[in-house]
Amino acid sequence: MENNLNITVEEFENVTIIHLEGRLDILSAESLQTIMDKLIDDDDKIHLIINCQKLSFISSAGLCLFMIYLKKIEKCGGKLTFSAFNGTNRKIFEITGYNKFFTVFPSVEEGIKFYNR
Numbered sequence: 001m002e003n004n005l006n007i008t009v010e011e012f013e014n015v016t017i018i019h020l021e022g023r024l025d026i027l028s029a030e031s032l033q034t035i036m037d038k039l040i041d042d043d044d045k046i047h048l049i050i051n052c053q054k055l056s057f058i059s060s061a062g063l064c065l066f067m068i069y070l071k072k073i074e075k076c077g078g079k080l081t082f083s084a085f086n087g088t089n090r091k092i093f094e095i096t097g098y099n100k101f102f103t104v105f106p107s108v109e110e111g112i113k114f115y116n117r
Contacts, residue, residue: 004028007035015115021054022102024062032062033117046078048110049111053084058092070101076114077105 005028016039024032039046043059050066052058052112066080073080085093093099105111 002050005031007032009039012112014062015049017049017051017111019051019054023057024055025045025057025059028062029061029065031076033065036065040069040072040076043053044072045076046075047109047115048078049105049115050056050080050082051084051107051108052082052086052089055086055089058089063092063096063098066098066102068080079115081105081114083108084112 004023004025007018008019008021010017010019018032018035022028022030036048039048048069070080081103082093084107086103090099090104093102093104103114104115
């Protein structure tokens with residue numbers, strides 16, 4: 001089965017935005033992991049927004065990956081946040097309790113404002 005996740009990275013001032021489009025599952029999680037490893041290696045303190053506006057599915061593998069990187073990024077003094085959840089993704093975060101660990105902004109723009117205040 002092919003990787004059904006498109007990942008683009010955008011730098012904006014002191015924020016890195018990862019745009020996800022498609023399915024984040026066991027098959028596509030490795031691609032996201034590779035990108036996040038590179039971002040963390042390149043920057044001691046990173047502020048990261050994961051834009052989920054076009055993310056259609058998150059599996060437990062994707063959720064696990066988010067928790068691993070939350071710990072790595074916070075250890076470096078950075079922050080990992082999310083933006084633009086659809087109803088299904090918001091519900092997954094609520095059911096799993098992830099909404100207690102992560103900040104979710106309604107839009108990427110609001111996330112950028114948070115980091116640049």
